[in-house]
Amino acid sequence: MSELLSKAIADWQLMQSVELIATLLALAYVILALKQSLWCWPAALLSTILFTQVMWHSALLSDAILQLYYAGMAIYGWWRWQQLKQSVKAGAAGDKQAPVYEWSWQRHGLLISLTAVIGLGLGYFMAGYTQADFAYLDAQTTAFSVMATWLVTRKLVSNWLYWVVIDAVSIFVYAQKHLYFLTGLFMLYTIIALAGYFVWRHHFVQQQQQSLTVNA
Template sequence: MNELLSKLLADWQLLHSIELVATLLAVAYVVLALKHSIWCWPAALLSTLLFTHVMWGSALLSDALLHIYYAGMAVYGWWRWRQLQQQSGQAQPVYEWVWQRHLLLISLTAMAGLVLGYLMANYTHADFAYLDAQTTAFSLVATWLVAKKLLSNWLYWVVIDAVSIFVYAQKHLYFLTALFMLYTVIAVVGYFVWRSQYQMQTTLPGKAL
């Protein structure tokens, strides 16, 4: 019995140590993204690989799959930001879509989240299957919008982060709960910082990439 308790304690400590390192890297990613630093993407890659392990161990399977996707997007984001800088001739280009395009994207993403939630609820042991699936679906889209440097990506993240706070608090993932509280604040700040940059650009409003 003592050996079992010792092993459980060691596993818990390891899981939360990994969570802490991943959290610090995730904070670095968001701050660097806010500053338009392309080095946000290497930080994101390391963070997502560590978080994949944490999510799987916490039975948040949609989130585990999401972080595998994040790792791929970190590579794409690095390439895409370099490409956008070269195309625009600016160090910090920011773009935006018309609201109708966002409405279509939100509708399609919500439907995809319902499908994923159904699969997770009926065929896996996932907790918060539908809610977790919705945050997963919208996080996939929002990460893609970051890679495309769309201003409104920050508004997507405000909602996603607020919902994630509830999920992670219920799972007793304390570092993640604190992280997403910070994320919510940074997302609000990020929106206004990027909007200011967007307004100073000569790029036509509503330009789609």
């Protein structure tokens, strides 16, 4: 009995250590992304590898699958941002940062509707065929996180607004699962996402002004 208890404590301590390291790497990712640094993607890749183990151990199966997607998007994001950075060399000499973009509210409305339907389908599967906790809620955050991560790779300004909502919901889920490092991380994420929106929005407005000046 004592051996089983010792093993359980050791496993818990290991998961806590893995969660802490992954949390620090994830925090580095989002701060570097706010600064539009290419190095955000290696930090994201290492973080997702560790978080995959944490999510699987906590029976958050949709989140575990999501981490594998994040790993692939980290590789794609590194390539995509390099392409955008190279476009600066061929563009205006006064703008040292790669451009950021924005969509119309109609396009966002369609994207939100499609993502919500996919989330419902994933939630139905997880609730009916797995032992996943918070099946529908976890599935919705998973679906929207997949979409929002893709928007980050495309450098869309409003990706940060999606993350504000996703992070706020995730705070509740992770607190219920006693993943305290993650809960604290997502509290910081919510604040950083708000800051990220205004920083990227400011860059976008500057781009528009420079475009008007060039075309005048």
